[in-house]
Amino acid sequence: MRVRIKFSKHGVVKFIGHLDIMRYFQKAIRRSGIDIAYSSGFSPHQIMSFAAPLGVGYCSNGEYMDIEVNSHQGSDQMLTALNEVMVEGIEVLSVVALPDHAGNAMASVAAAGYTIEWKEGYEPLADLEKTVEAFLNRDTIPVVKQTKKSELSLDLKPGIYELTAKENCLYFLVDASSSGNIKPTLLLEALYRFAGQEFDPLAVQITREETYTALIDGERRTLVPLDAVGEKF
Amino acid sequence: MKEYKLALSDEVLMQVEKPARYIGNEVNSVNKAGDERVAIRFAMCFPDVYEIGMSHLGIQILYDMLNGWEDVWCERVYSPWLDLDRIMRKEHIPLFGLESQDPIKDFDFLGITLQYEMCYTNILQLLELAGLPLYATERTAEQPIVIGGGPCSYNPEPIADFFDLFYIGEGETRYRELLDLYKAHKEKGLDRDAFLREAASIPGMYVPKFYRTEYKDDGTIASFSPVYEELPKTISKEMVKDVSNTYYPMKPVVPFIKVTQDRVVLEIQRGCIRGCRFCQAGQLYRPVRERDVEVMKRYAMEMLKNTGHEEISLSSLSSSDYTDLKELVYFLIEECKKRSINISLPSLRIDAFSLDVMSKVQDIKKSSLTFAPEAGSQRLRDVINKGLSEETILKGSALAFQGGWSRVKLYFMLGLPTETEEDIRGIADLSNKIAATYFEVVPKEERKNGSVQIVASSSFFIPKPFTPFQWSPMNTREEFIDKAQTVKKAVREQINQKRIKYNWHEADVSMIEGLLARGDRKLSKVIEKVYRKGALFESWSEHFHYDLWLEALKECGLSLDFYTTRERSLEEIFPWDFLDCGVTKAFLIREWKQALEEKESPNCKQKCLGCGAARYGVGVCVEEKAAKAAE
Numbered sequence: 001m002r003v004r005i006k007f008s009k010h011g012v013v014k015f016i017g018h019l020d021i022m023r024y025f026q027k028a029i030r031r032s033g034i035d036i037a038y039s040s041g042f043s044p045h046q047i048m049s050f051a052a053p054l055g056v057g058y059c060s061n062g063e064y065m066d067i068e069v070n071s072h073q074g075s076d077q078m079l080t081a082l083n084e085v086m087v088e089g090i091e092v093l094s095v096v097a098l099p100d101h102a103g104n105a106m107a108s109v110a111a112a113g114y115t116i117e118w119k120e121g122y123e124p125l126a127d128l129e130k131t132v133e134a135f136l137n138r139d140t141i142p143v144v145k146q147t148k149k150s151e152l153s154l155d156l157k158p159g160i161y162e163l164t165a166k167e168n169c170l171y172f173l174v175d176a177s178s179s180g181n182i183k184p185t186l187l188l189e190a191l192y193r194f195a196g197q198e199f200d201p202l203a204v205q206i207t208r209e210e211t212y213t214a215l216i217d218g219e220r221r222t223l224v225p226l227d228a229v230g231e232k233f
Numbered sequence: 234m235k236e237y238k239l240a241l242s243d244e245v246l247m248q249v250e251k252p253a254r255y256i257g258n259e260v261n262s263v264n265k266a267g268d269e270r271v272a273i274r275f276a277m278c279f280p281d282v283y284e285i286g287m288s289h290l291g292i293q294i295l296y297d298m299l300n301g302w303e304d305v306w307c308e309r310v311y312s313p314w315l316d317l318d319r320i321m322r323k324e325h326i327p328l329f330g331l332e333s334q335d336p337i338k339d340f341d342f343l344g345i346t347l348q349y350e351m352c353y354t355n356i357l358q359l360l361e362l363a364g365l366p367l368y369a370t371e372r373t374a375e376q377p378i379v380i381g382g383g384p385c386s387y388n389p390e391p392i393a394d395f396f397d398l399f400y401i402g403e404g405e406t407r408y409r410e411l412l413d414l415y416k417a418h419k420e421k422g423l424d425r426d427a428f429l430r431e432a433a434s435i436p437g438m439y440v441p442k443f444y445r446t447e448y449k450d451d452g453t454i455a456s457f458s459p460v461y462e463e464l465p466k467t468i469s470k471e472m473v474k475d476v477s478n479t480y481y482p483m484k485p486v487v488p489f490i491k492v493t494q495d496r497v498v499l500e501i502q503r504g505c506i507r508g509c510r511f512c513q514a515g516q517l518y519r520p521v522r523e524r525d526v527e528v529m530k531r532y533a534m535e536m537l538k539n540t541g542h543e544e545i546s547l548s549s550l551s552s553s554d555y556t557d558l559k560e561l562v563y564f565l566i567e568e569c570k571k572r573s574i575n576i577s578l579p580s581l582r583i584d585a586f587s588l589d590v591m592s593k594v595q596d597i598k599k600s601s602l603t604f605a606p607e608a609g610s611q612r613l614r615d616v617i618n619k620g621l622s623e624e625t626i627l628k629g630s631a632l633a634f635q636g637g638w639s640r641v642k643l644y645f646m647l648g649l650p651t652e653t654e655e656d657i658r659g660i661a662d663l664s665n666k667i668a669a670t671y672f673e674v675v676p677k678e679e680r681k682n683g684s685v686q687i688v689a690s691s692s693f694f695i696p697k698p699f700t701p702f703q704w705s706p707m708n709t710r711e712e713f714i715d716k717a718q719t720v721k722k723a724v725r726e727q728i729n730q731k732r733i734k735y736n737w738h739e740a741d742v743s744m745i746e747g748l749l750a751r752g753d754r755k756l757s758k759v760i761e762k763v764y765r766k767g768a769l770f771e772s773w774s775e776h777f778h779y780d781l782w783l784e785a786l787k788e789c790g791l792s793l794d795f796y797t798t799r800e801r802s803l804e805e806i807f808p809w810d811f812l813d814c815g816v817t818k819a820f821l822i823r824e825w826k827q828a829l830e831e832k833e834s835p836n837c838k839q840k841c842l843g844c845g846a847a848r849y850g851v852g853v854c855v856e857e858k859a860a861k862a863a864e
């Protein structure tokens with residue numbers, strides 16, 4: 001059975017990188033006693049995959065991973081067993097079983113929502129609400145993306161599904177699919193440049209609020225959290 | 234927004250490589266913040282980077298023991314890597330404990346573990362970043378007591394001036410007594426010297442500033458004695474008598490990042506029966522004490538459960554000598570298979586049993602056989618008392634080659650006492666013979682994995698205190714390099730030379746290890762100078778600078794040769810002679826003479842050599858000997 005696990009990441013563990021979070025969960029699952037399935041071979045590994053990697057320094061309320069289990073005692077028990085072995089800062093929020101047709105966590109990602117807060121000692125972007133309004137009012141939002149080999153010009157606008165400013169905070173919902181992922185810092189750089197200022201990545205705390213998948217019903221595309229496609233068991 | 238406490242700001246952590254080294258909060262780490270029972274704050278420091286320090290079992294044992302006491306909070310400290318070191322100095326950020334993130338300058342104790350000589354400059358880094366004076370005599374009542382322990386404390390003299398106290402021997406036995414004494418002193422207002430003076434009477438404790446060395450004109454020691462009458466003239470090592478019934482960390486800390494030893498470690502025994510004459514550990518940890526196999530099984534299962542590690546390994550100086558090895562290993566193979574856990578085997582004597590085990594836990598195609606003949610000829614192996622014959626090596630290799638193995642790793646030393654050109658060339662010879670054995674026993678059609686591959690490595694011999702070779706001169710740097718070249722050439726002359734790869738260690742760092750290993754108190758100044766010249770992380774070859782040491786020695790008017798290549802007489806007083814590590818000097822002299830006569834000695838299971846360790850009345854010393862049993 002395939003199980004999707006949602007967790008949050010806050011506090012000091014935001015400095016743990018994606019690969020180490022994977023290692024952390026491999027060990028946590030062993031400690032929890034969950035009957036996870038292993039690959040065969042000389043060094044068997046757990047059947048586990050993560051949705052979207054989270055950058056070092058980011059917090060999150062909506063991280064996901066899928067695992068395969070041989071047996072279980074229900075989703076509530078699994079959730080409790082996992083939370084008993086977590087470190088401070090990582091909490092398992094939901095555990096659901098995936099239907100057979102559901103794609104894996106990574107391939108399912110369509111969008112992600114982020115909150116941006118300015119850290120103590122840093123000034124938020126001046127006139128935040130107005131700036132955001134003007135920023136969005138353009139027909140295109142051109143940016144230059146640095147890749148390893150070259151520079152790529154692209155338009156951010158189609159990938160920004162929502163962008164609001166409120167009380168010195170920003171919230172945005174953007175494309176996070178493998179083909180069109182918009183990094184939060186790319187959007188923030190564009191916004192700062194638009195305001196004629198330079199963006200300092202150390203000034204903000206970025207929190208991923210949720211990771212979404214797209215449900216397609218004919219013409220209609222709805223974004224739902226990644227765990228909405230599964231059910232408690 | 235910020236709901237956590239870290240000593241380093243986000244700005245700093247986002248700048249440095251691997252910020253997870255500095256945030257603590259790992260699984261099974263102990264946080265006693267706000268616990269009012271805590272009366273003693275202890276910082277356990279490993280003077281190397283997190284990934285190395287976190288892999289050390291000894292620290293985990295002491296961490297577990299100290300935190301098991303409700304009045305003590307022990308935290309971990311590792312050397313900040315060079316990037317953070319720079320920032321901490323520039324921004325005046327004091328060094329902190331990982332658990333509380335509090336500055337360690339306010340702690341009661343700084344325990345520094347001394348695992349290898351090349352970490353000595355990092356000790357000074359820890360002290361300086363903590364904001365403490367480097368020299369013990371300059372510390373005030375408010376500052377922590379700096380205590381050293383671990384294998385290098387068996388010659389503490391080169392770093393004696395930096396420490397208030399050394400704990401000689403195994404840490405499990407005397408900390409409670411020491412901490413109780415400290416508490417009593419702290420309650421009435423700590424007078425550093427009064428505390429240290431009383432502490433110096435606890436067995437195993439050495440307070441260097443209460444001991445004075447007088448030198449002869451030739452630079453050797455004339456006398457070494459305590460400045461107060463009541464202090465012991467000799468300090469005996471501390472030792473755990475019942476190793477099955479003592480502290481062991483059932484819940485070791487599980488790091489977030491990958492560390493060198495990312496697994497459960499099961500220490501199956503302490504000590505070694507073998508008595509190789511170059512080996513310091515083999516003498517220091519006498520007598521051999523085995524842990525009960527049932528206890529080991531229980532520990533293994535519990536630790537795997539508590540850590541979630543996917544690998545387990547056995548640790549000891551010579552695992553093949555553990556009486557119940559078969560039982561333990563087959564138990565682990567069965568239990569670990571059920572749980573998909575890997576077993577990382579220690580190097581074992583090659584025989585039918587070890588090959589069976591290896592074939593069960595490793596991929597034969599990828600794994601290799603390991604032999605440590607240490608010397609290239611039988612004559613020299615007798616000198617060093619390495620009871621490993623050419624016949625055993627060739628037979629073991631043949632067995633393994635027939636079983637499908639085709640890679641062999643060989644470990645040697647160059648510069649051993651009495652070594653001749655023939656012994657040196659023997660390294661190439663032996664390597665060739667092993668390759669030839671492969672072609673002999675494996676028919677052409679079965680040579681699948683691209684034929685046999687032999688990797689021979691050599692390190693340079695460094696005489697160590699408390700070994701029969703402590704009197705031996707060390708080779709010069711030039712001799713070392715010449716010898717490595719001789720081996721290299723000799724390998725090229727072999728018929729199977731294409732199948733043999735030869736590596737050797739750097740000679741420079743061996744010279745400095747040799748300097749520090751048998752050094753005296755005069756070297757404190759040298760170490761400080763080298764540190765001031767910018768040396769750090771010298772166990773990492775890319776950060777080691779030989780010339781800094783030569784410069785510093787020159788500035789202090791000291792000679793490298795005096796400490797390394799000089800011939801020492803049997804009468805000479807060594808800097809470490811005031812310590813008693815369990816074996817007597819008379820025994821070491823006997824063994825030194827046996828060595829020069831090219832005579833082997835039996836191991837502790839065969840026959841007792843009367844080394845002195847029988848006084849503890851435990852372990853192998855009280856077991857019946859093979860020689861006796863056979864009568």
Ligand code: SF4
Pocket residue numbers: 519520521836837840841842843844845846847853854
């Ligand atoms: S006293 Fe004898 S048996 Fe005991 S450690 Fe020494 S040599 Fe070995």
